[in-house]
Amino acid sequence: MIDYRGSVNDYKETMKITKRQLRRLIREELALFREGTLTFEPRPYGEIKILVDGQEKYLGELVADLLDAGDDDIFYGPQGINDESLKTLLQYRATGDSGGPQGSMLYWDSSVFGDNYNVDSERVIRLWARRHNHQVEELEMERDEWDY
Numbered sequence: 001m002i003d004y005r006g007s008v009n010d011y012k013e014t015m016k017i018t019k020r021q022l023r024r025l026i027r028e029e030l031a032l033f034r035e036g037t038l039t040f041e042p043r044p045y046g047e048i049k050i051l052v053d054g055q056e057k058y059l060g061e062l063v064a065d066l067l068d069a070g071d072d073d074i075f076y077g078p079q080g081i082n083d084e085s086l087k088t089l090l091q092y093r094a095t096g097d098s099g100g101p102q103g104s105m106l107y108w109d110s111s112v113f114g115d116n117y118n119v120d121s122e123r124v125i126r127l128w129a130r131r132h133n134h135q136v137e138e139l140e141m142e143r144d145e146w147d148y
Contacts, residue, residue, distance in 0.1 A: 037052075060105045
């Protein structure tokens with residue numbers, strides 16, 4: 001138990017607080033700093049469903065936001081760096097909505113990033129969530145949903 005005294009001069013009043021209560025208070029205070037929740041659910045064939053505060057987002061929107069902010073350690077491999085893939089994605093990002101043969105990168109299927117550009121989707125999700133003060137929740141897909 002931790003013994004807390006209200007003021008230096010007032011030794012009569014003592015508030016006792018358990019470690020459990022202190023942990024709860026700290027958790028509640030930290031929750032105030034969180035902006036919201038990012039929920040993601042892996043899908044068949046490398047797809048990922050992403051919800052940010054209940055609104056659906058595409059992985060491309062998260063990737064574009066990170067690239068715009070200068071966070072480029074989003075790839076598979078050591079320190080998440082891949083110069084060739086980064087250069088290609090930055091070129092697509094610079095083209096805006098035209099985006100080349102696949103359209104705007106904001107709306108690409110999430111599997112395109114991993115399959116063609118070596119992007120680590122989970123790393124992108126966690127970096128974006130940390131950057132925007134969101135809590136991450138991963139939903140597990142029921143095994144029956146994989147069977148068609």
